[in-house]
Amino acid sequence: MKSLHVIRDPNERLGLEIASRESGQGRVSLLLIQDAVLTRLTLDGLAVYALADDLEARGVKGHARSVDYDEAVRLMVDHDKVVVW
Amino acid sequence: MKSLHVIRDPNERLGLEIASRESGQGRVSLLLIQDAVLTRLTLDGLAVYALADDLEARGVKGHARSVDYDEAVRLMVDHDKVVVW
């Protein structure tokens, strides 16, 4: 079971708490979008992606792997479950 | 100089930080309204009021002095400055 958590808000807590908890039980990825790309968020062992447009709009590079909308959709297909926070 | 800080959000931080800082320099009051009446907020030396309708709507009594809209307006008149957060 692979799950993808899409984080929109730089202050999101619950989504990260659940992602972190799940990472003990299966593969978990994060996709940062909108204002969440501003945070330098890392969780041990999680793959972190960020939407390219949102990075560009905010003038940040970040440490996350940049993906476009097509790649974001493919991530959603590749994971068994997606939650947008 | 007396200031009144009106707090709407139970998670308001900046408004309380400023109220607390100002309380060293003059009289400061808090008026809790909307969801902020849910918090058991106290700051040393500050008078704390809460809107009666908002307390009733949320089924809480709280420790704050309950005021109706007329009294809230009078508080706003009595203080030299009002900030709604």
Add this chain to the structure above:
Amino acid sequence: MRFGFLLTSGCESQDVYTVTKLARAALGQGHEVKMFIMGNGVHLLVDHPKNAWAEGWKAFLADGAEIACCGSSCEPRGVVRECLLPGVLFGSQYDHAEIVSWSDRYLVFG
């Protein structure tokens, strides 16, 4: 005393209710009231039969309060001058600035 209100939220928030109650109390105590409404708040000023706030705004206007809204917020929301409640000013940030400087107490909700 002069009470100014800024309302930027729409019917998704309790703000319109709180503003209405406070403004009513202020008028009742003989204070003057002016309101500026922008953002999603402009939808609350549209003259339509299911608008729960319409009677309240009309009563404010009848009691001498002034209500202005931000044309730049209206435009992308499809709120044209003709669909506002009669008596509401289709205004600009200039009107907002005038209300702010007019007010003795300026209360911001949004």
Add this chain to the structure above:
Amino acid sequence: MRFGFLLTSGCESQDVYTVTKLARAALGQGHEVKMFIMGNGVHLLVDHPKNAWAEGWKAFLADGAEIACCGSSCEPRGVVRECLLPGVLFGSQYDHAEIVSWSDRYLVFG
């Protein structure tokens, strides 16, 4: 794969932009798309000349996506069936439930 979207925010948020882009990408990859729009989001579906999103919605409908909105959100906002973009369903939470159970991935923005 079946992509469902829920949008509850209006033009005050970037959500409508993100939803539009993701739905477009999903359609481009051959996925099916259905959207349910409620809360302030219903204002985005009104057919008026300054609606920046109107062409986007029309293109989705032309490309086989379905768009439904919540009548209960529309009513207090003065959004009547006749003012929606042609092809948008003036629906209910029943339609929402159908879309949720239809979807393989359900993406919530609001």
Add this chain to the structure above:
Amino acid sequence: MILIRRAPIGSERAAEALRVAVGQTLASQRVAVIFIDDGVWAATALNPKAVQGGDFAKPIQTLTMLEQRLIADADSMAQREVRGVVSGVEVRPRGEVLDLVHGADVVIPY
């Protein structure tokens, strides 16, 4: 699964979430409602009419009658000194609540 994370009444989001939850049962789906973080206040005895707010008691009652699960996070309650929830809502420790979210097919965070 619907997550209610915010305080009730001040914003219509918590009430809207319950409306969505009731709606989900119309397509004969199981639905669970989680009250967590500030959302636990939405599971307490409220009287929203005092400020013209949307009803909470009725949707909660409906969901209970339909034997849908309603669960409040004990840790969120303790942090906020919330001592009781309305009838029909179970109280469970946070770890258990998070595991339920983990196990849900569809999560609709509100």
Add this chain to the structure above:
Amino acid sequence: MILIRRAPIGSERAAEALRVAVGQTLASQRVAVIFIDDGVWAATALNPKAVQGGDFAKPIQTLTMLEQRLIADADSMAQREVRGVVSGVEVRPRGEVLDLVHGADVVIPY
């Protein structure tokens, strides 16, 4: 005084706050803009067009030309590892920023 407290672009509130600030100068008023908490990101070099967002550079430039004060909180910047702000914005320690808020006649928190 306008306080920008939230991140830019994801919500239109920061852009709206700058629009209000520019508007305040129309009634020949002094206005100060404070970037604090998540609002400090609104004082960095942005390219909102990438997501069809409202402009930040132009209102900031206008306010600078009109010699209005724009101030970012150094502590909020440090916490968020924000290293620079755009030209025209001063950086001051939090204590000094809070004292400015304390001294302002009118505070419009956004």
